[in-house]
Amino acid sequence: MNHSVVYTELGGPEVMHLVETPEPTADAGQVVVQVTAAGVNPIDAKQRAGGRVLPPIEEPRHVGFDGAGVVLEVGPSVSGLNVGDRVAIVETRGTYTERLAVDARNAVPIPEGVSDEQAAAIGIPASTAYQAVRSLGIEAGDTLLVHAGSGAVGQAAIQFAVDRGARVVATASARKHPRLRQLNAIPVEYGPGLVERVRAVAPHGITAILDAAGTDEAIEASLELLEAHDRIGTIVRGADAPGWGIQAWSGGSAEPLTLQEVQWRTEAIPLTLDMLATGRFSVEIGARLPLREAVEAHRLLAAGGSGKIILQP
Template identity: 50%
Template sequence: MLEVVDVERPAPPDDGVVIEVRAAGVNPVDTKVRRGLRGNGPLPIGLGSDAAGVVVAVGPATTRWTVGDEVVARGLTGAYATHVAAGSAHLVRRPPALGHTQGAAIGVPAGTAYQVLRSLKLTEGEALLVHAGSGGVGQAAVQFARLWGATVVATARPANHDRLRALGATPVAYGEGLLDRLRRVAPGGFDATLDAAGTDEALLTSLTLTRDPDRIATVVAVEQAATLGIRAFSGSRPGWLSDEERAWRAEALQVTVDLARQDRFSIEIAAGYPLDAVAEAHRHSETTHVRGKIVLVP
C-alpha cells in the first residue's frame, strides 16, 4: 500500500545535504519494492531513488555544497518526499538548461543504459538492438549508442516510432512477425542487444539475431538469463553488478547532465503527478507502456 504521511524533516548526513525536492523520478523497480519483490528490509520504507531540487541544509563535513545550490541526485532512499537527505557523492549540479523534472528522470534510466552498453563494450560502427526502445532506459540507450557511433534498431509500438527516429534509431514494431521485420532492417544481425522488455519475443529475437550471446543483456528477465546463456544486470539486487559497473551507473549522472546542458541528450517526460497521486503514478508505471519517464512533483 502507498500512503503519504507527515514525518520529521531529515537531518543532513555529515558529508551531505538535505534537498527540497522539486521532482522525483518514478522507476519500475519502485513498484517492485512496493510489492515486496526486492529485499528492502522491514516495511514501511520510503520509495524513490532519483530527484532534483534545491539544497536547504548541509552537514558539518560538507565542503562542496551550500544552501541554495540546485542539484540532481541518484541513489537516494525516500526521494518521494518534499525533503530528502543525500550524501555528497550522490549529487551533481543542475545547470539552468536542465529542468527539475528532466533532472529527476536521469538517474536509474540513464545509469542503467550507460552501464549496460559499457559492459557490452559497444563501439563505433557496431549495430545495436534495443527492445522497448521508447521507455526511459531504451531512449537513453539509443542516445548513448548513437553518440558513440553505433547504429541502432529499436522495438516499440508504432505510436512511438517517430520519437525513436528523432533520436536516431530505426524503429520496428513488436508483435507477430517481429523476427522477419528485424531481419529485413538488419540482414547482417546485431553485434549487441539490450533487452528492456523481458518478453519471450524479445529474448527469442535477441538470441536469433545477435552474433555472440555474451553480448546480449537483459535488465528485466534476469532470472532467465543464466538458462539462456545471456547476461543480466540489476542494480536492485546484491551481487548482480560488479563494483566497476556500479561506478559506471554513478558516472552516468554527470555524463548525462553534461550532455543535456549541451543539448545533446533529450529526456522525455511521460507524465507528472503530484505527490498525493503517487498510487496513480504507480498504476501508470505498471501498464508497461510508458514512453519516457514518469515523475512526481511535490
Template identity: 40%
Template sequence: MWHSVQFSRYGGPEVLDMVEMTTPVPGSGEVVVEVMAAGLNPGESSIREGHVDKEWPARFPAGQGSDFAGFIARIGAGVTGWKTGDAVLGHTVRGAQANFVTVPAGNVIAKPERLAWEIAGSLYVAAATAWQAVQGANPGPGRTVLVHAAHGGVGVIAGQLAKRRGSRVIGTASLDSFDYLRQIGVIPVEYGPGFEERLRRIAPEGIDAELNRLGDNVLMNVDSTDTTVLQKIAGLVADRQIAIPVAAIYEFARVRDAYRELEAGHAHGKIVLCMMPVRYAHQKVHGIDLRASEATKDAPNRPPVPPNHEALPPVIGHRHRHPVASPAADRSHAE
C-alpha cells in the same frame, strides 16, 4: 506541511500513503535536499509489491523513490563545496519521494542550469542503467545494436548513447513511438507477432549486440555512490545532445495515480512527481492529457512542433530557495 511517501505492507499503489514529516537534520557528511521533482522507476514497483523481497526486503514503514532533484536546505558537519540554496540532483535508496531527503554529500551533483527539473529529478537510475548496458554492448562504427523498449526511460538513453558511439541502432517500440525514435536517430521496429521477420528485413546481416530487459529491477544494479555517469549524462541532456522524453507529470499528492500509469506499461518516457508543478504545452500534468505523443505522432498535415525536451524549460520552483533555518520554521509551515 511536509510529507513523505511510505508503505507499511506489500501491495499495489493503494498501499502508498502521504505521511507527515518535519525537515530532517543532517548528520556528519550529509546534506538535506528540498525536493522539487522525483522520478518513478519500474524497480520501485517490484520492491513495493514484494517481488524481490529476498534480495531487497522492505523494513516497514518503507519509503519510496530513488531519483530526485531540488535545493540544498541544510548542510551537515564536515561538508564542503555546497551551500544552502544550491540546485542539485542525485539518488537515494527508498526515500526520494518526499519534500525533504537526507543523503551523503557525495550522492548529489550540481544541476546544470539548462536542465529541466522534471528531467533532472528522474535521471539517475535510467542514466546509470543505460550507461552500464551500453558499455557492456561495446557499440561502435559498423556495429548494429538492438535496443528493446527503446521508447522507455532507460531504452531511450541507451539508444542515443549507442548512436553517439557510431553504431546503427534499431529500437523495439509500439507504432505510436515510431516518429519519436526516428527523431533521435533510432530505426523503429514493432514488437509482437512477426517481429523476427521485420527485424531481418531491417538488419539482414544480423545484430551485433542486443540490449534487453532494461526496465527489470534495475535498482539492484545501480551504485548510488557513483555520480560520474550522472554528471556525464546530465551534461549531455542539458546541452541537448541527448533527449529525454517526459510522458507525464503528476503533482506530489497524486503519487498513487502516477504509479498506476507507470505499471500500466504504456508510458513513452519518464513519469515524474513534482512538488511545484507547472503546466506545459504537450505535457500531461494533473492527469490532463496533453501528452507529448500528440506532438510527435506520424501526421503529415500536422505543423512542426519543437521536440518534447525543448518544450520543458527549467521553471519549476523558484530560481533561488531560502534555506530552512530552524525547526521553528518547520512549525510555522505546519500551522
C-alpha cells in the same frame, strides 16, 4: 512538518500513503534537499508489489530513488555543495517526499539549462543504460538492438549508443516510432514476426543486444538474432540469464554489479547532465502529478503511457 510517501505492507498502488514525517537534518557528509521533482521508476512499483526480494518491512518504507531539488542545509565535512545549489538526487531511497537528507556524493549539481524534472528523470534509467552500453562494448560499426527502446532506459541506451557511433534498431509499439526516429534509431514493432522485421532493417546483422523488455519474445528473438550470446545483456531477466549464457545487470540477477559497472553507473549522471545541457541528450517527460497523487502515478506507470512520470512535491 515534512510529508513523504510510504507503505507498510506490500501490494497495489493503494498501499502507498502520504504521511507526516520528521524534518530531515544533514549528518556529516550529507545535505538536506528541498525536493522539487521525483522520477517514478518501474523498480518503485516492483518493490511495492513484492516483486523484488527485500528484508521484511519493519517500519514504513519510503518510496522513490530519483529526484531533484535545491540544497537547504549542508552538513559537516561536505565540500563543493552550497545552500541554494540545484542538484539531481540519485541512489537515495525516499525521493517521493518534500525534504530529504542525501549523501553528498548522491547530490549531483545540475548545470544551467537543465530543468529539475529532466534531472529527476535520468538517475536510474541513464545510469543503467550507460553502463549497459559500456558493458556491451558498443562502438562505431556496431548495430545494437534495444528491446523496449521507447522506455526511459531504452531511450537513454539509444542515445549513448548513437553518441558512440553505433547504428541502433529499437523495438516499440507503433505509436512510439516517431520518438525513436527523433533519437536516430530505426524503430521496429515487437510482436509476432519480430525476428524477420529486425533482419529486414539490419541485413548485415545485429552485433549487440540490450533487453529492457524482459519478455520471452525479446529473449527468444535475441538468441536467434545473435550467435555471440555474451553480447546480449538483460536488465530485467537477471535470474534466468545464466541459463541462456547472456549477460545480466541487476534485474533479479544473483551476481552483483562489478566495480567497473558501478563506476559506469556513477559517471553516467554528470555525463548525462552535461549532454542535456549541451543538447546532445533528451528526456521525454510524461505525466506530472502532485506528490499526494503517487497512487495515481503508479497506476499510470502500470498502464504504460509515454515519457517519464514526475511527482511534484
